[in-house]
Amino acid sequence: KNEVEQSPQNLTAQEGEFITINCSYSVGISALHWLQQHPGGGIVSLFMLSSGKKKHGRLIATINIQEKHSSLHITASHPRDSAVYICAAVSPDKLIFGTGTRLQVFP
Amino acid sequence: ETGVTQTPRHLVMGMTNKKSLKCEQHLGHNAMYWYKQSAKKPLELMFVYSLEERVENNSVPSRFSPECPNSSHLFLHLHTLQPEDSALYLCASSQDFLAGQYNEQFFGPGTRLTVL
Numbered sequence: 001k002n003e004v005e006q007s008p009q010n011l012t013a014q015e016g017e018f019i020t021i022n023c024s025y026s027v028g029i030s031a032l033h034w035l036q037q038h039p040g041g042g043i044v045s046l047f048m049l050s051s052g053k054k055k056h057g058r059l060i061a062t063i064n065i066q067e068k069h070s071s072l073h074i075t076a077s078h079p080r081d082s083a084v085y086i087c088a089a090v091s092p093d094k095l096i097f098g099t100g101t102r103l104q105v106f107p
Numbered sequence: 108e109t110g111v112t113q114t115p116r117h118l119v120m121g122m123t124n125k126k127s128l129k130c131e132q133h134l135g136h137n138a139m140y141w142y143k144q145s146a147k148k149p150l151e152l153m154f155v156y157s158l159e160e161r162v163e164n165n166s167v168p169s170r171f172s173p174e175c176p177n178s179s180h181l182f183l184h185l186h187t188l189q190p191e192d193s194a195l196y197l198c199a200s201s202q203d204f205l206a207g208q209y210n211e212q213f214f215g216p217g218t219r220l221t222v223l
Contacts, residue, residue: 041217045211
């Protein structure tokens with residue numbers, strides 16, 4: 001079992017839908033990253049958070065340290081949001097990545 | 108444009124070849140990273156350099172040899188690779204690196220490597 005698990009693995013949505021991607025981890029962490037990887041490979045850092053909630057545009061990330069769980073929400077989804085979303089947990093001595101959630105948003 | 112460039116973007120090599128991947132960052136950062144991304148597997152952190160010194164080496168085989176001549180450039184020298192080394196190799200940089208902390212990183216576009 002991976003120390004960082006994401007769900008779902010694949011997600012399809014219609015434009016405008018509210019999207020939730022989940023990340024659960026089994027290790028103690030100091031922070032958690034959310035990354036976005038577009039087709040072709042380029043990765044963009046979306047959020048780094050250690051508690052509570054962060055918002056940037058239509059993206060919202062939350063983390064519950066007690067439950068060892070983080071969520072990434074996308075409001076009013078758009079086809080350009082189609083990408084792989086990756087969470088990464090910062091444990092005391094290493095950075096552990098989830099396998100990613102592939103999101104496709106159709107017009 | 109993320110400020111981190113990688114060359115080449117695609118590379119095909121035989122198992123007996125020697126090649127190098129290059130990464131350059133134009134962000135004035137002090138830390139640089141090499142990652143490997145294989146199909147269906149999570150990203151794997153390979154090496155971390157901070158102020159041109161290697162600070163992390165995550166059990167990477169010696170056929171991968173990193174070099175950081177200055178804080179803007181990072182190389183990954185490849186020799187006698189195996190077909191299972193075929194993957195996307197990503198470079199990243201961050202302002203600084205402190206042990207146990209991984210701050211916001213800026214990624215390059217990656218080099219798609221195929222080993223025949």
